[in-house]
Amino acid sequence: MEPLLKELRVKIVDILDLVDVRPDEIDPDARLVGGDLGIDSIDVLEMVMMVEKDYGVKIDNREVGVKVFATLRALGEHIRQNAPELQG
Amino acid sequence: MTDKRVYIAGLGIVSALGTGGTETLEALASGRSGLAPIRRFRPPGDPLPVGQIQEIDAGRTMPATHRLAQIAAAPILTAGGPPPDAVIVGTTTGGMAESESLLRAGVEDPEAYRWHGAATVAADLARRFGCTGPVLTVSTACSSGAAAAALGAALIRSGRAARVLAGGADSLCRLTYYGFLSLQLIDPNGARPLDRDRKGMSVAEGAAMMMLTADDGNPEAEILGAGLSCDAWHPTAPHPEGAGALSAMKSALNQAGLAAGDIDYVNLHGTGTIDNDLSEALALRALFDTKLPALSSIKGATGHSLAASGAVEAVVSVLAIGHGLLPANTGCRLADPALALFPLKTPKRAKVRTVLSNAFGFGGSNAAVVIVQPDRFSPPRTVERPPLRIAACACVTGAGATDATLRKLDAAGSCAGVLDEETLCRGLPPRLIRRLRRLPRLALSLAAEAAGDTRPQEVFFGTGWGALSETDRFLTRLFESNEQYPSPTDFVGSVHNAPAGQIAQFFGARGPSLTLTGENDAFEQALLAAELIGDGQHGPVLVVGADEAHPRLSPLFDPASAASAADGGGALLVDRAGSGPIVSLRFLSGDGGSAGAIDQLIDALGADGAGARYGAILAGIPAGKKTAASSQLDKVVSACRLAAPVFDYRQWIGQFATASAAAAAMACRWIGQGRIPTALCAGAENFEDGRGILLLGLGDSISAVEIFPG
Numbered sequence: 001m002e003p004l005l006k007e008l009r010v011k012i013v014d015i016l017d018l019v020d021v022r023p024d025e026i027d028p029d030a031r032l033v034g035g036d037l038g039i040d041s042i043d044v045l046e047m048v049m050m051v052e053k054d055y056g057v058k059i060d061n062r063e064v065g066v067k068v069f070a071t072l073r074a075l076g077e078h079i080r081q082n083a084p085e086l087q088g
Numbered sequence: 089m090t091d092k093r094v095y096i097a098g099l100g101i102v103s104a105l106g107t108g109g110t111e112t113l114e115a116l117a118s119g120r121s122g123l124a125p126i127r128r129f130r131p132p133g134d135p136l137p138v139g140q141i142q143e144i145d146a147g148r149t150m151p152a153t154h155r156l157a158q159i160a161a162a163p164i165l166t167a168g169g170p171p172p173d174a175v176i177v178g179t180t181t182g183g184m185a186e187s188e189s190l191l192r193a194g195v196e197d198p199e200a201y202r203w204h205g206a207a208t209v210a211a212d213l214a215r216r217f218g219c220t221g222p223v224l225t226v227s228t229a230c231s232s233g234a235a236a237a238a239l240g241a242a243l244i245r246s247g248r249a250a251r252v253l254a255g256g257a258d259s260l261c262r263l264t265y266y267g268f269l270s271l272q273l274i275d276p277n278g279a280r281p282l283d284r285d286r287k288g289m290s291v292a293e294g295a296a297m298m299m300l301t302a303d304d305g306n307p308e309a310e311i312l313g314a315g316l317s318c319d320a321w322h323p324t325a326p327h328p329e330g331a332g333a334l335s336a337m338k339s340a341l342n343q344a345g346l347a348a349g350d351i352d353y354v355n356l357h358g359t360g361t362i363d364n365d366l367s368e369a370l371a372l373r374a375l376f377d378t379k380l381p382a383l384s385s386i387k388g389a390t391g392h393s394l395a396a397s398g399a400v401e402a403v404v405s406v407l408a409i410g411h412g413l414l415p416a417n418t419g420c421r422l423a424d425p426a427l428a429l430f431p432l433k434t435p436k437r438a439k440v441r442t443v444l445s446n447a448f449g450f451g452g453s454n455a456a457v458v459i460v461q462p463d464r465f466s467p468p469r470t471v472e473r474p475p476l477r478i479a480a481c482a483c484v485t486g487a488g489a490t491d492a493t494l495r496k497l498d499a500a501g502s503c504a505g506v507l508d509e510e511t512l513c514r515g516l517p518p519r520l521i522r523r524l525r526r527l528p529r530l531a532l533s534l535a536a537e538a539a540g541d542t543r544p545q546e547v548f549f550g551t552g553w554g555a556l557s558e559t560d561r562f563l564t565r566l567f568e569s570n571e572q573y574p575s576p577t578d579f580v581g582s583v584h585n586a587p588a589g590q591i592a593q594f595f596g597a598r599g600p601s602l603t604l605t606g607e608n609d610a611f612e613q614a615l616l617a618a619e620l621i622g623d624g625q626h627g628p629v630l631v632v633g634a635d636e637a638h639p640r641l642s643p644l645f646d647p648a649s650a651a652s653a654a655d656g657g658g659a660l661l662v663d664r665a666g667s668g669p670i671v672s673l674r675f676l677s678g679d680g681g682s683a684g685a686i687d688q689l690i691d692a693l694g695a696d697g698a699g700a701r702y703g704a705i706l707a708g709i710p711a712g713k714k715t716a717a718s719s720q721l722d723k724v725v726s727a728c729r730l731a732a733p734v735f736d737y738r739q740w741i742g743q744f745a746t747a748s749a750a751a752a753a754m755a756c757r758w759i760g761q762g763r764i765p766t767a768l769c770a771g772a773e774n775f776e777d778g779r780g781i782l783l784l785g786l787g788d789s790i791s792a793v794e795i796f797p798g
Contacts, residue, residue, distance in 0.1 A: 016522070016523075017522040017523055018522065019518045019519075019522045020518050020519065020522075038519050038522075040322075041322075041324075041325060042271075042323065042324065042523070042576055042577055042580055043577075045270060045271055045272060045576035045577075046575065046576055046577050048272070049270065049573045049574070049575065049576070052573065053569065053572070053573045060272065061272075062272075062362075
């Protein structure tokens with residue numbers, strides 16, 4: 001798995017206090033929000049802050065958010081395409 | 089008891105539209121918006137439109153919230169008349185606007201934070217009005233102002249008060265500005281409630297006060313009914329079909345004895361967020377079907393003044409009735425066809441007899457108030473309710489939960505301290521509490537133990553200081569990131585009624601949910617609210633009091649807690665039908681500083697014959713108030729000839745605001761056992777002849793709670 005996804009898994013478990021989830025249990029292609037992990041809309045907003053703070057990528061509308069947070073892989077892809085530091 | 093009317097005999101209002109009824113009416117008649125980019129402080133990004141009041145900026149001696157409450161109350165104070173029997177203020181921010189700056193600057197003098205507490209807004213008004221009765225602070229987030237009016241009306245209908253000053257106040261602060269921003273609930277163009285392209289709300293400040301009276305003098309309007317409910321759905325998002333909103337509106341109409349078709353105008357909660365407006369629209373269509381009355385949200389004009397908004401809009405409803413003016417739904421250009429609500433695009437002159445005013449808040453707390461022309465309709469029938477009986481109780485102290493606490497006290501060991509998180513959370517599902525910090529964990533733990541296998545349907549929660557961990561985390565991260573990366577999780581958790589919301593969600597409790605904030609009498613306030621509002625028809629009622637010890641904030645806000653950290657609380661599961669011990673609030677005064685309050689307490693307990701009723705007296709003597717409290721105690725003991733032994737419980741369970749909630753739970757257990765451990769209270773070994781326990785709260789506020797065997 002690409003390092004960015006591994007890094008995101010660790011960050012997500014940490015910032016969302018997912019006490020009963022290990023980072024490697026987050027399937028990059030499984031539903032991220034509203035699925036087995038117990039992640040809800042407030043968690044999404046917490047992840048929005050993390051993505052903006054750590055990668056400089058703003059996600060400020062709901063339609064984009066739904067797509068971006070569909071899966072861990074989608075989130076990684078969105079960051080990879082939009083993060084200033086990961087360009088070129 | 090005769091059916092009582094609740095008149096609105098005087099009012100005052102201040103919002104981004106102006107100060108006083110006349111200015112507010114002129115602004116509403118013009119349809120203009122008072123929203124403008126924030127100037128109170130300079131955010132790093134584009135300053136967002138807010139509802140800001142300029143006049144309070146200069147030369148302040150008290151926090152903005154207090155000053156707004158004073159401005160709103162000024163016309164009522166000037167009009168004179170006897171002092172109110174009670175003061176009820178809905179607020180969430182209290183002195184936060186100033187406290188957050190002090191905290192950022194690292195100020196460590198507790199004196200600088202003396203106006204921090206949300207309860208100090210009501211206390212300040214009570215002092216100005218000379219009120220010696222209950223001083224209550226309702227903190228149900230954005231429904232606080234309407235819930236305060238509902239509670240005030242209930243107090244008058246119960247016959248326990250004839251005049252109640254009720255309202256709401258909140259000021260702009262970083263906590264709410266950045267908190268709502270972090271939730272992506274702000275419309276960068278200014279709130280456009282019900283608009284197809286709406287993107288959110290505009291945070292605002294404001295205040296409104298009403299003098300509610302049982303006497304007809306020359307009233308402006310009448311509160312004919314009020315309804316409270318809880319979504320029990322989500323910490324912030326409204327129920328998607330508006331089930332809780334519908335239930336509150338139905339219950340308000342039911343109390344008023346009106347049909348939906350009798351309503352001339354609905355003042356919407358209408359914040360402008362996508363979800364609120366949708367769920368409110370669904371609730372309205374379920375209530376009115378296709379026969380919608382005239383309706384509008386004024387939040388595109390005033391902004392959303394949070395805890396004040398319910399009171400601001402109640403006053404606007406009174407103005408609408410008195411002046412025949414229906415305000416416009418300012419900001420809405422193209423009404424969202426998905427809502428199918430057809431709001432008033434422009435202000436309209438029309439005769440208004442009846443208004444339904446909505447206010448919904450975080451934690452799923454909903455309130456609806458029916459305001460009508462005075463003396464036009466029959467008042468609601470007075471409901472005589474049996475007393476509250478305790479079916480079960482729980483407490484948490486530094487020693488552990490109920491059994492551990494009582495065992496330790498039996499062995500004459502001190503229970504004061506801070507219980508470790510692992511023991512505290514034993515039995516609570518890890519996923520349920522993963523995002524929660526100490527106060528909601530305490531509250532849930534207490535509620536779960538007290539409720540056992542039952543499913544309470546109403547929650548009355550009292551907290552002296554609210555969720556300090558979440559507040560501290562939110563502000564710390566906000567300032568460390570130069571106001572760029574506030575935490576939505578911590579903001580949601582920092583709201584005073586978040587723990588009650590968690591309890592309601594845990595049990596699916598869809599009845600009234602009220603959070604009262606009151607420093608040392610928060611639990612007693614919650615008990616009073618339960619007596620007035622809790623009906624127990626659909627399940628038992630929870631009355632919970634809890635406070636957390638926060639290493640940084642507790643010593644700053646609550647000097648009594650400075651010497652040694654202690655926290656915990658208590659919960660009573662009550663009903664009106666069982667056979668458990670009877671609990672009742674005999675007396676509550678926010679004015680412990682005056683001699684009058686103690687005399688009133690003596691009257692309430694009865695100077696003659698009171699002494700023999702009690703097997704023990706549990707006295708709450710706050711550290712730092714020992715001299716005053718001891719003299720208050722001596723006076724009561726001597727005047728009422730109280731022969732029972734006195735147990736100074738704070739010495740054993742700790743100095744925290746809601747220690748009395750834990751004491752109430754212990755008292756309930758001790759009554760069941762018929763004795764109090766000798767080491768704690770020599771001479772209280774025998775309750776067999778039906779005697780009860782008197783819980784006295786002393787110091788700045790005075791309270792008396794009685795618990796008698798069932």
